[in-house]
Amino acid sequence: MLISYPVKDILTLVKRDSRFNVKLLNDLYFEDSFVDESAHRLVMNCVVNWLYDRGENPDAFVQRIIDRCAAFEAVPARSVLRSYLPYVSLFYATEDVRQLCLDIIPKRYPVMTSSKFLKRSMADGYRKEFFAFRLDSPGVLVTNPMRWFIGLVQLGPILLDTPAYERIEFKSSQTSFIEALENRQNAEMRDDGFIYVSGRQVGKYMTFGDCLSEFDLEWEFEAEKKMACIKALEDVVDEKTGAILIHKGCYYGAPASVVFFDYKANVVAPEPFNKLMSAVVKQEFDSWKPIQRAQNQLLEAMNDSVNIVYYKSDDSISVNNKHLMRNVPARILRNLLREYSATGREEYENREFKRDPSICMDPLRPNFESRLNRVIAHINGSDDPERPTEGVKKFFEIERHRRGGFRFVPKCKIIFREE
Template identity: 40%
Template sequence: MQATDNKIPNVFLKLAYSELLLSFRTEELVPLVQNASISSRKLIENAWQEDEMVNAEDNALIIAGFSNWLLSKGVNLDEFANRMFEKVGHLNSVPKRALLRSYLPYIRDFYEMKDQRQGILRLIEKRNMFRENLIYVEGEIENDRHHDFLVGSGNQINHPMAIYSNWLLRFIQTGPCLLDLPAFENLSIYACEHTAEEALLGRLAGNLDGETFYVSGIAVGKLVKFAECIEKHPMKHDLSQFADKLCVRLDTDVIDTFTGTHLLYKDRYYGAPVAMAEFVYAKDISTKDPFANLISSLVQEEYNVWPPVQKAHDELLHKINHVAEIIYYEADDSISVNGKHLMRNVPARILRNVLREYTKTGREEFENREFKRDPEICIDPVNPNFESRLNRVVDHLAKVSEVMNLNRHRRGGFRFEPHCHIDFHEEPAAIRKPKNKQ
């Protein structure tokens, strides 16, 4: 499988990141981002950019990092998740373009569906929003209520991490709200591919001794064959090949005493060969225009809901990446860095040209002859004297070495070396109106 095949939209990740931005001060979030297993800037871009495609493993890893940090702060993960998923119903903090794009091939189908919520479950695998091995299994209808299943295809080598798996199913349960439909009334998770030890999130010690699973020395579960789960929760999907696989059945709930977070659930099977979740919901629920609110919210977003999240994101990005604001003023032929004057005249024009190209294309290698041919920099083509002017730029940049510098690493050229994120723009000279004659 190619690397691009393992990428998914950042819809769920962005929802979690937005809740973090609204729940904590920027200063509190800086250590979380700086101590991440991937670079700070990559983490923020993965969690923020609209329509960003993220490696599926990184997506789960970042969510796990978020949850571990929340636990270390004494936060109840269940309460945090409740706040996060409540926002789905109001379309806050959700990347709507990615959602609309995932539904685009099926929009006409939704307007013709008698049961649009069942359509959401049916299309999960095709939309590929979360992970590739979720399979929809249609169940029985009892008392006008569907009993449908989502089943993991049994990829235990790279199974989703515990908190990611739980939160993902919660997100799917709330998903119909995005299409102006009620959430699925009931979600029951019967089996997880992650182990009971992984589900403890490092908060408590768990181990299997013989056929008994212990948490902090107390027996809480048993090693059983997966056939037991299959018999308890029959479905129209053949799982007989997994019947003899061993997994741990929990016989009591396990709660983290410090945060109150529910870690292990009674009657759930951990370390199972496949994941299994049942959605129970009233049948034949539909809405006249399922995409109206999603599109309307997309249009109105920048005017009301989004600014607080955007502001918090910008503050965190500046803290993490030391963003430098660089302005070239045409009026007096000067450059400032973070509001402080740096240079003017020919040196300012040299740096301006470098920053123009770097901002536009990302190029960092430059040839001296490029500047010698520029009449704004070298008036006399016979005796350009460019090297001395370039030396003045190098000297000036030494004053802001934490932002950028020029490295004259080879004859006839130099390298621009930014040390932080550069926000460069040019301010044109104001057009002066002629005075009226008296």
């Protein structure tokens, strides 16, 4: 998005929800950061609704992501390479790169549970495979994951210099019929067992067992075969953007998603990792700079930054020109900010600071925990009515989230320097 839209446009996206703060933007940006399920859902659903408001097709947006990633313009190549490292030898030995990409899906994406192939066959040189998976909590990651799943799966072979799959179709989805409409159309459920949209008969109540029978698939849980689903009788298209909301033939509201792959067999890239390795080298020098620049512009546009200065002359730190702390607490924060400014790192170990003689002069009795408590007290400010201090926790905090370590939590862009 940072290289596809002007910062002023992205700003309208991040202003949609107050939870879309600077910390979340940094977590999304830095490849080693963690984004939890609730934040993931917030981002993806905001993006889809933002696109609809702009009159853009979310399916076309996903395709643009695929195209950008295929050229390694919008994906950190180091992160991709790291995710493939356990399987490198397998890809050089395989006779079918694209089939191996599917085989390792359960290992690469553990959020998909009970994933397995229900049927695999070959006809006229094409593989025809039915892959089933569940999301334990449907809708936790994103309201309608279908387009995102297809995009994610298509990227696998493309990143390994292999063509995308010729055909991918959802035959059933855990997404309900109503969720799939994404508030773009209203559905009416009548007593005749059919579903109507704008007066058109577009869906019919059936069972998951009907879906399995239609494609001659086996299923081990008899009770789930009786679960009600809605089979789409025709496509439902968003009138404004052309996005396909409901896909003809798919059973919605199923206990598991079943995806059909139809692709040419035995496609092999002689050197599947050449393109990826070249991208790693290239990104280190120039490809990632425009994205980094756009990220910085976005953070600045949010008008949410803080200037922190460490003064060597009197061993003190100021925040936005206001004195915060001096001596040992100032040195602890200085060391932390040096590392964060250089690498974006947020997790720290107590022992790193205990080894610094400027912070803990007695290695036998470092007493670092009490010194860290003083830093946290300065950041939080004083609640003492006799000596009140404002604190700076609206800009950043330090969390003692586990034994022997702590986390730096930036809440805006941090501008740090030493004088």
